[in-house]
Amino acid sequence: MTEQSGWRFSDDRGRRSSAPRTPRRVLAYVQAGATLWDLGVRPVGIYGSDHDGPAPDRAKTGTLPLEEVDYLGAGGSLDVERLLSAEPDLVVAVSYGDGHVYGLAPETAKHLEERVPVVVVDVGQTRSFDEIGERFTELARSLGAAQRTDASRDLTAVRERLRSLAAGSADAPRVLALSPAGPDRAHVARPRMWPELRVLTALGVRTVEPAEGPGANWSTLDRSDTFALRPDVILTDVRAHAGSLDALRGSDDRATPVVPWNPEPLYGPRDHARFLGLVADALEAARAS
Known part of the structure; x- marks a missing residue:
């Protein structure tokens, strides 16, 4: 999709996100951020879930260059203003088959989506590894990543x-x-x-x-x-x-x-x-x- 025609992507909740131009400042749940990095998209920031702490869990971050990617925290430390401090123009989240944004309180997710486009990828058990991987690949390509x-x-x-x-x-x-x-x-x-x-x-x-x-x-x-x-x-x-x-x-x-x-x-x-x-x-x- 060209910059002139704008950017659109339909996520796994069936919701379409759009922007006048391709997003460049992506904030992502740590799993999504590390996956996108492997696919050629560098997020500006990542956040964790209630299982995570004040520092990123390196078992989850893959090869993300953590010196270049902000970690905004996890669980109860996250609110809308904290998430928006990275100035994202897109948030990439995951869900486990119910459409709910994993790792964020429902009210936080709701108010976040009122301020910035949010794309949710379903990583639940009903989908195969390859199906999930293909959805991340489609998203990465929509953001300008080249096929590897x-x-x-x-x-x-x-x-x-x-x-x-x-x-x-x-x-x-x-x-x-x-x-x-x-x-x-x-x-x-x-x-x-x-x-x-x-x-x-x-x-x-x-x-x-x-x-x-x-x-x-x-x-x-x-x-x-x-x-x-x-x-x-x-x-x-x-x-x-x-x-x-x-x-x-x-x-x-x-x-x-x-x-x-x-x-x-x-x-x-x-x-x-x-x-x-x-x-x-x-x-x-x-x-x-």
Whole structure:
């Protein structure tokens, strides 16, 4: 779209945002901001959710140049004036399938949208990783980002590598994703509920599914029941509010390959390829042990 014809984008709530010219000062939820950066759009600022603190969680920021991007805070510290202090001409937010702006109080989101265009991308469980990634790509291109064919080639190559590693073996390594909750328990992910874990399953990776029970996204297990699932590779939540895997497993299981995992994944091809490459390395290490 040319500058002369203005800028328009329909978000995942079905709302159309518009501006006389392509927005240049993008404020984004941290996950959206890091994804847009990987796709060629540098935000002027990012903000977090109630899970975040006064400093950005580096597990969520990917390769964002934090020395060049303002972090405006998170949760209760955010109000409309604080968000507008970055002088954005567009805000990019996420939702989890309900259309609500994640990370902002409803009144804050309402009053923000009265002052600046807000685009919401649905990152909920009903959509595949690729579908979410494509929506971010469409948004980035509308903001002037060029297509990165090299990044797409790298992603295709690492997916093929994973598919090859996972193929044709009944004793393939068992991959368990979890979020440590202290030395005595863990929140074990249900892979079908997480877009990035569904990618692994679709590629043939043997992801471990905890037994049915309470918890839609996680099954909370004590330490012994967690390791009774016999993981050969562990994907561990490395967000700042997660517990320590070392504290959870103590002196046991030191040889198990570990992959840092952000349950709020970044949907750009470089960041996704980086994660899949780490999983592939861990599978190779598990097979060699």
